[in-house]
Amino acid sequence: MVDVILGLQWGDEGKGKIVDFFAKDYDVIARFQGGPNAGHTLYVGDKKVVLHQIPSGIFHEDKTNLIGNGVVLDAVTLKRECDSVASFGVDYKKNLYVSERTHLILPTHRALDKASELSKGNDKIGSTLKGIGPAYMDKTGRNGLRVGDLLDKSFTTQYIKLRMKHQRLLDNYGFQEDISAWEEEFFDALEFLRSLKIVNGEYFINEKIGNGQRILAEGAQGSMLDVDFGTFPFVTSSNTVTAGVCSGLGIAPQKIKEVIGITKAYCTRVGSGPFPTELVDETGDFLRNAGNEFGSTTGRPRRCGWIDGVALQFACMINGVTQLVMTKADILDGLSELKVCHGYKINGEEKNFVPFQMNKVDIEPQYKTFEGWKTDITAVKDYNSMPAAMNTYIDYLDNLIKVPVKYISNGPGREQIISV
Ligand code: GDP
Numbered sequence: 285m286v287d288v289i290l291g292l293q294w295g296d297e298g299k300g301k302i303v304d305f306f307a308k309d310y311d312v313i314a315r316f317q318g319g320p321n322a323g324h325t326l327y328v329g330d331k332k333v334v335l336h337q338i339p340s341g342i343f344h345e346d347k348t349n350l351i352g353n354g355v356v357l358d359a360v361t362l363k364r365e366c367d368s369v370a371s372f373g374v375d376y377k378k379n380l381y382v383s384e385r386t387h388l389i390l391p392t393h394r395a396l397d398k399a400s401e402l403s404k405g406n407d408k409i410g411s412t413l414k415g416i417g418p419a420y421m422d423k424t425g426r427n428g429l430r431v432g433d434l435l436d437k438s439f440t441t442q443y444i445k446l447r448m449k450h451q452r453l454l455d456n457y458g459f460q461e462d463i464s465a466w467e468e469e470f471f472d473a474l475e476f477l478r479s480l481k482i483v484n485g486e487y488f489i490n491e492k493i494g495n496g497q498r499i500l501a502e503g504a505q506g507s508m509l510d511v512d513f514g515t516f517p518f519v520t521s522s523n524t525v526t527a528g529v530c531s532g533l534g535i536a537p538q539k540i541k542e543v544i545g546i547t548k549a550y551c552t553r554v555g556s557g558p559f560p561t562e563l564v565d566e567t568g569d570f571l572r573n574a575g576n577e578f579g580s581t582t583g584r585p586r587r588c589g590w591i592d593g594v595a596l597q598f599a600c601m602i603n604g605v606t607q608l609v610m611t612k613a614d615i616l617d618g619l620s621e622l623k624v625c626h627g628y629k630i631n632g633e634e635k636n637f638v639p640f641q642m643n644k645v646d647i648e649p650q651y652k653t654f655e656g657w658k659t660d661i662t663a664v665k666d667y668n669s670m671p672a673a674m675n676t677y678i679d680y681l682d683n684l685i686k687v688p689v690k691y692i693s694n695g696p697g698r699e700q701i702i703s704v
């Protein structure tokens with residue numbers, strides 16, 4: 285049996301914390317897409333950890349963690365991260381597995397990402413520059429190198445061939461930077477990667493499903509960054525939605541049961557692209573400061589705005605979300621008034637769908653206004669003790685999105701979560 289946890293907005297919904305919270309109920313936690321563009325934060329006691337490549341179940345001693353074939357893997361980041369989790373006493377040699385079909389991010393992918401973004405000028409995507417786009421392009425272009433290739437003696441020859449191809453592209457861009465230092469640490473990290481447990485991910489996971497084990501698939505990025513259904517071209521290069529679980533782990537659709545969708549109580553986006561409910565005023569500044577909305581991977585300030593019910597309904601439809609988790613509800617504690625977007629006015633007409641090219645139409649969000657609760661909720665332990673104004677806000681969202689909010693997260697700590 286497989287459950288999925290994924291983000292419904294533009295990323296950073298709090299997936300790391302929520303996966304870490306739910307991990308106790310599962311045997312295997314598996315990442316199915318994305319790469320080190322992800323930054324998933326969780327707390328081990330009072331220590332903050334940000335995971336980029338390793339699944340967020342790694343701090344549970346007896347759980348298996350799998351990096352699936354749908355992921356693009358940066359060995360350098362992985363090595364650094366393994367050192368970091370080991371400093372907390374985690375035995376990653378025992379608990380971490382990597383699928384042999386997982387594609388590798390090469391130093392030249394990072395260089396190509398940078399060169400491509402520079403060439404776009406004002407139209408840049410705002411990529412994390414981790415090489416994600418170029419690595420997925422080599423996957424679909426049938427050129428990429430995979431983790432399993434590391435065990436083949438022709439690996440270096442294959443690498444040199446691909447590197448030469450990349451160099452020609454970099455020359456075309458006029459890219460001048462010397463990447464030999466990146467290559468040195470890359471080869472060093474490949475040795476490390478070879479020492480990990482490399483498995484045939486699809487047999488590995490299906491055998492466990494067959495034995496009645498419980499699998500939790502952990503999404504990265506968010507549904508509005510999906511390469512097919514997000515705000516293209518301002519998206520990432522993978523399928524971040526539930527469908528990505530099937531292709532990114534080798535799991536059949538009927539094995540998937542619960543799809544747990546995470547939304548913040550408001551909304552953020554980092555990087556370029558449309559964001560209809562964005563607030564470029566002091567309420568936006570308040571959300572950024574109170575919510576510490578600065579990228580976990582790049583440190584960039586996140587754009588902030590009201591929760592977008594139209595985009596959420598769309599994301600729930602595409603993903604088949606069965607329950608919602610609302611994070612960062614505590615950040616709204618300081619506001620006397622809250623808004624929920626329930627429609628988009630486009631050319632004077634109210635619509636309830638996400639248009640083909642959000643960035644090319646003028647969207648006027650339609651809001652319903654709510655009274656804030658103006659109470660510190662960070663220590664609340666049960667839903668009945670939540671302020672009445674919050675119940676009103678949650679009830680409205682339940683009705684609008686038509687998927688129940690089952691959990692409310694009221695702080696970054698593992699225990700700061702309330703069942704509704
Ligand atoms: P992810 O990429 O979806 O895992 O999210 P990030 O880790 O990039 O960003 C979420 C941030 O919000 C992290 O700093 C978390 O520690 C923090 N966080 C998660 N849930 C809550 C919450 O309910 N309240 C508060 N105040 N912070 C939270």
Ligand code: IMO
Nearest residue numbers: 295296321322323410411412504505520554555
């Ligand atoms: P988590 O898993 C927020 C954004 C980038 C950029 C666009 C493309 O932590 O939620 P890419 O590096 O994939 O080429 O960038 O997607 N982006 C994210 N935004 N959270 C993420 O991951 C993101 N991963 C990519 O800012 O706009």
Ligand code: MG
Nearest residue numbers: 296323324580
């Ligand atoms: Mg993040």
